[in-house]
Amino acid sequence: MKRAIVVRYGEVFLKGENRGFFLSKLEQNLRRAVAPCGGRVERLHTRYLVRADDPAGALLSASRVFGVTSVSPAILCEPDLTAIGDAAVACARETADRRGNVSFKIETRRSDKRFPFPSLEISRLVGGRVFTEVGLPVDVHQPALTIGIEVGREATFVYGDTVAGPGGLPVTTAGPVLLLLSGGIDSPVAGWLMQKRGCEVSAIYFHSFPYTGDRTKEKVKDLARLLAGWQGRLRLRVVHFTDIQKALREAGPAELAVVLYRRMMMRIASHAARLDGALALVTGENLGQVASQTLENIATIEEAAALPVLRPLLTYDKSETTALARRIGTFEVSALPYEDCCSLFVPEHPELRARVEVAAAIEARLPIAQWAREAAEASEIIELLDAGLPAAPALV
Amino acid sequence: MRDIYLDNGATTRLCAEARDALLRYSLADFANPSSAHRAGIAASRGLREARETMAAALHCEPGEVVFCSGGTEADGLAVIGAARAARGKHVLASAVEHPAVLGALKVLEADGYACDLVPVTREGLCDPEAVAAAVRDDTAVVSVMHANNEIGTLCDVREIGRAVRKKNPRALLHVDAVQSFGKIPVSVRDLEVDLLSLSAHKLHGPKGTGALYVRKGVRLQPMWGGGGQERGMRPGTENVAGICAMAAAVAVAVRDLAEAEPRMARLRDRLVARVQEAVVDARVIGHPQRRAPHNACLGFSGVMSEVLLHMLEERGVTVSAGAACASRDHTASHVLRAIALHDDIGVIRVTLSRETTEDEIEAAAGAICDCVRALRT
Numbered sequence A: 001m002k003r004a005i006v007v008r009y010g011e012v013f014l015k016g017e018n019r020g021f022f023l024s025k026l027e028q029n030l031r032r033a034v035a036p037c038g039g040r041v042e043r044l045h046t047r048y049l050v051r052a053d054d055p056a057g058a059l060l061s062a063s064r065v066f067g068v069t070s071v072s073p074a075i076l077c078e079p080d081l082t083a084i085g086d087a088a089v090a091c092a093r094e095t096a097d098r099r100g101n102v103s104f105k106i107e108t109r110r111s112d113k114r115f116p117f118p119s120l121e122i123s124r125l126v127g128g129r130v131f132t133e134v135g136l137p138v139d140v141h142q143p144a145l146t147i148g149i150e151v152g153r154e155a156t157f158v159y160g161d162t163v164a165g166p167g168g169l170p171v172t173t174a175g176p177v178l179l180l181l182s183g184g185i186d187s188p189v190a191g192w193l194m195q196k197r198g199c200e201v202s203a204i205y206f207h208s209f210p211y212t213g214d215r216t217k218e219k220v221k222d223l224a225r226l227l228a229g230w231q232g233r234l235r236l237r238v239v240h241f242t243d244i245q246k247a248l249r250e251a252g253p254a255e256l257a258v259v260l261y262r263r264m265m266m267r268i269a270s271h272a273a274r275l276d277g278a279l280a281l282v283t284g285e286n287l288g289q290v291a292s293q294t295l296e297n298i299a300t301i302e303e304a305a306a307l308p309v310l311r312p313l314l315t316y317d318k319s320e321t322t323a324l325a326r327r328i329g330t331f332e333v334s335a336l337p338y339e340d341c342c343s344l345f346v347p348e349h350p351e352l353r354a355r356v357e358v359a360a361a362i363e364a365r366l367p368i369a370q371w372a373r374e375a376a377e378a379s380e381i382i383e384l385l386d387a388g389l390p391a392a393p394a395l396v
Numbered sequence B: 001m002r003d004i005y006l007d008n009g010a011t012t013r014l015c016a017e018a019r020d021a022l023l024r025y026s027l028a029d030f031a032n033p034s035s036a037h038r039a040g041i042a043a044s045r046g047l048r049e050a051r052e053t054m055a056a057a058l059h060c061e062p063g064e065v066v067f068c069s070g071g072t073e074a075d076g077l078a079v080i081g082a083a084r085a086a087r088g089k090h091v092l093a094s095a096v097e098h099p100a101v102l103g104a105l106k107v108l109e110a111d112g113y114a115c116d117l118v119p120v121t122r123e124g125l126c127d128p129e130a131v132a133a134a135v136r137d138d139t140a141v142v143s144v145m146h147a148n149n150e151i152g153t154l155c156d157v158r159e160i161g162r163a164v165r166k167k168n169p170r171a172l173l174h175v176d177a178v179q180s181f182g183k184i185p186v187s188v189r190d191l192e193v194d195l196l197s198l199s200a201h202k203l204h205g206p207k208g209t210g211a212l213y214v215r216k217g218v219r220l221q222p223m224w225g226g227g228g229q230e231r232g233m234r235p236g237t238e239n240v241a242g243i244c245a246m247a248a249a250v251a252v253a254v255r256d257l258a259e260a261e262p263r264m265a266r267l268r269d270r271l272v273a274r275v276q277e278a279v280v281d282a283r284v285i286g287h288p289q290r291r292a293p294h295n296a297c298l299g300f301s302g303v304m305s306e307v308l309l310h311m312l313e314e315r316g317v318t319v320s321a322g323a324a325c326a327s328r329d330h331t332a333s334h335v336l337r338a339i340a341l342h343d344d345i346g347v348i349r350v351t352l353s354r355e356t357t358e359d360e361i362e363a364a365a366g367a368i369c370d371c372v373r374a375l376r377t
Helices: A019-037 A055-062 A081-099 A119-134 A186-196 A214-228 A242-251 A254-276 A295-302 A318-328 A356-363 A368-377 B016-028 B038-058 B071-085 B099-110 B128-134 B157-167 B240-278 B305-314 B334-338 B358-376
Strands: A002-009 A040-044 A047-051 A068-077 A104-110 A145-151 A156-159 A176-180 A200-207 A233-240 A280-282 A380-385 B065-068 B090-094 B114-118 B139-145 B172-176 B195-199 B210-214 B282-284 B295-301 B320-323 B345-351
Touching: A002 A019, A002 A055, A002 A156, A019 A040, A019 A047, A019 A055, A055 A068, A068 A081, A081 A104, A081 A119, A081 A145, A081 A156, A104 A119, A119 A145, A176 A186, A176 A254, A186 A200, A186 A214, A186 A280, A186 A318, A200 A214, A200 A254, A214 A233, A214 A380, A233 A254, A233 A368, A242 A254, A242 A368, A254 A280, A254 A295, A254 A356, A254 A368, A295 A356, B016 B038, B016 B240, B038 B065, B038 B240, B065 B071, B071 B090, B071 B099, B071 B139, B071 B172, B071 B195, B071 B210, B090 B099, B090 B128, B099 B114, B099 B139, B099 B172, B114 B128, B128 B157, B139 B157, B157 B172, B240 B282, B240 B295, B240 B358, B295 B358, B305 B320, B305 B345, B305 B358, B345 B358
Parallel strands: A104 A145, A176 A200, A176 A280, A200 A233, B090 B114, B090 B139, B139 B172, B172 B195
Antiparallel strands: A002 A047, A002 A068, A040 A047, A068 A156, A145 A156, A233 A380, B065 B210, B195 B210, B282 B295, B295 B345, B320 B345
């Protein structure tokens, strides 16, 4: 029997005149995602059909394309009742082998109205065959397995299990952003959430060797590679931050160090964003997660940025961020020990309400604009490709 | 400058003799030593010779050597296997044991055994009388480390064993000799031990191979069942290539020991002296004299050990942060806590091998002095 994958997309962006734009981006992303598995994408009415040399791999890849709401492995068949019934029986058998004798129902969509039986009739006839030949009990209200049948002009197919996609909007529909990536739990999640809104993410990491070891840099690369898996490839810039950090630390009181470091990161990231054409900066910052994440500090830090600073995790509880990190597969990497350069040379009780004037007065004595430009320009560029380590998809 | 590798306590470079054995028993005499054919016999001959080499090095019978996957497995098999085979339900170890032994105690605790740790002195020494005082009537196993992996302190194994047996003759003595074997003479006869663990990759052999000495008459409960290899104590097809490579490395280590031991100690002492001359308040962690010849464990107040490690690596000098003491979020290792080291001291562990040269030690000493001074300004 011929196999394929049915790919469904959300309908939020189907309205209005942008429909064609969104769909062409989605199709492009889908093609790219399934290409390594030998996948060929066919556009059906309101769905895509992917035929692939490696159907299991293509299923996984397609389930990680933003804009996709769900995917199902399907059996292709001829548009006649016997062939459809055979496929449904095969599909039910496969499920029964895996999950036992679960209850089922059949749902049919007949978009090809030339087909001689109406949808309900198809469901009834095929359901009868599954019941007698496989022995699964019928439950039309809360079935454990819904067998879908679609009879269309271009193709006819039958599917059982469904894997959830990430939803959201296709990457590249919303413009590029630059993510400030550390080795922690939050920033990769922040980047993923922006990808989900259609942004293509590149990343910047501030490395303070020898105060942070190269193991931390490797960890950040691993995280960037995981994010690349959701958009194909990703550019990571590594900024060598040690000397600047030392100079900032010496220029002002220790309590202000974190704010001064972060203001400098905003400046460097703003320069780097311009070099790469990014339209906004993204951070994993949160309100109140640690004591110094106050609105006053956030405002003082943002004042140094030349671009909008987006904080998708601002309102998340730590447990919500962690749960999402687990779902998208970054948690295990983030949970490894790492050294955060912001904690360097910093007293136990940092400033909670830093004021722009105070920070700016300290910075005025240093050639910060020149440092920021040079640090961005001298940053090491690492192009990362999909790690091919997707999070296990959840069956729905 | 060529990189200077001074982390031989973590692992060592494979020596040529071990490489040759590894290749020979992987490519030519690769058969299963249990097979009846000639190829199998060739492999079993290699295995037998390796066992004899190990026995000669340890001063024991070939039948008392059990091959396994390395130090952690040897420690676990010794402590857990001996405790499970014994009647007593009490196990004793020093507070500065390797995680392999401490982990074995956790396994036993979960099985209902009582486990106690004996404190050590500020030099990391384990007092025989203190150990004996902790021995009970139902003590099955006492486990102590010959040379400590972090701070290098050598423990008086024989005196501990004698004190233990005086209190309870049924208690078995296990010694973790992973850091000492091949660096100083390790004779199970002289040390009077019942069980002794060692690992190949600490002495220029391959990773994934080790051995446990099991004195004749000592019973061990194996960790798993199988085809009866290693007298049933460690079933599974023998890692012939790894075992023969280990034996080749051991033969070299034993042959060169008389020359290598004093030379490493001399170079180590020179490194310590250079650093102490140039750096204010640089101290040796562990015992000043009773220590493994290849280990220099140095403490510097007000310095973060990992930062020093990274600065040294930038200068081409590879050492290890003896433990994450005086560092940001990390807490001091159990060994440094056991010797009550002050929290503000950053510790690096410099470990030599017989390949370490005088030039390397001079360069490393210079780099350590420079980096510590830079960090303190």
